[in-house]
Amino acid sequence: MKKKVWLITGVSSGFGYELTKQLLAKGEIVVGTVRNEKNVIGLMEKYPDTFFRQFLDVTDIPKIQELVTNVREKLGRIDVVISNAGYGLFGAAEELTDSEVDHILATNLTGSIQLIRAVIPIMREQGHGRIIQISSYGGQVAFAGNSMYHATKWGIEGFVESVAQEVAPFDIGMTIVEPGGARTQFRYGSAQVANLMSEYNGNPAMPF
Template sequence: MTKTWFVTGSSSGFGRLLTERLLERGDRVAATLRRPEVLDELREAHGDRLWVRLLDVTDAEQARTVMAEAFTDLGTIDVVVNNAGFAVFAAVEEARDEQIRQVIDTNLVGSISVIRAALPHLRAQGHGHLLQVSTAGGQTTYPNFSYYHASKWGIEGFCETVAQEIEPFGIGLTIVEPGAAPTGFGSALATAPIMPEYDAGPAGDTRRAIADGTFALVNDPEKVVRAMVDLVDGGKRPLRLPLGPDTYRDVRASLVARLAEHDAHRDTALAVAREDLAVSEGAA
């Protein structure tokens, strides 16, 4: 059975690849991007199964307008894929204010705007699946990516809350966490002048690891996209979908370390409870 997908950031990377694969298998795609002409060749090949509109996700009003047009023109949208993203590769003091703002406006506020624009229509039709493309860096961290992490940890917290709120409406939400893959995203990273104070430490180590290939791009973009499509086809709606051995390894290590640190402060945490209330500490 064919499906209709709404995909942001469809000009390159996972968004472009997903759009191509969906069209090849006969689905309909509402593809949004900042340069619609990039998809002219796909439009010629697939006709009215590809619906294309200009969308800058940092413009909330434009997001609402484009989403409404997509539902009006296509009738039903089964899956909304929040894929548009931006990152600055710089240590905390190196990034410029406008770069920081662009990361937050695109990855966090922009993703929120797309979800908010979609929900009234998904509620009205009584079904739908939101896929929020995040990263391993939505639950773990790497030096030189602090602002990217800020946006991804933020959107994951938002989505985890929203998933609970929209479940009664028959709408699912899955946070997709791909690991490092050769999608061209790395070459599009914004950078800033390097400060020697940071280059001598962990930030510089990460920079050099990416430059010399030690920070390996171990995941196949085709397989990542296939896993996303298979998830939807299978009707499953997990809160998170980790994709990649690096995602599995790094997120698991981060969670284990956080739990160990959390448990180390158990006595202090319990000691601040009010004595006039019976408070459960939950599972130990």
């Protein structure tokens, strides 16, 4: 069977890293994006012909377009996209700064939206594709102290549910994944926690 070309954002740790490792072990081709390559040097050395590390901050919209165009040109197709890059922001809505609000929207919501918008024309032209959006359990329920994280995950789910109907006639499938809590870097440092949450109960709610 022909190897698939996968494009996965945020493969330096957590779900992205684990998915990449398992796909490469099965012989698939993975373009994995990172902001820092240190955690994927081992994969680059082990899979020089099938793992392609690309630098991307998903808040950089022109770079997203540049990346998908390059992948299409170099590898000929993009069979599966996993929109995975994201982080948690925990704190009472009133205490978050404007820049914290803007940055999580730019990353989890707009970054995912722009990635999906960028790959659809390629998948439509090639006549197939699968887009997998990593959302969260927190994309369907809400807890105090997680408002902006929920806003991004509920938001991306609404976007995907609508776009899935638009692209179905072109043989493009869309999947939303809603994990519960997992022991990734999300729980050990990558999530941002604002001050007031610790005053509420000493232990910010982080059920995902």
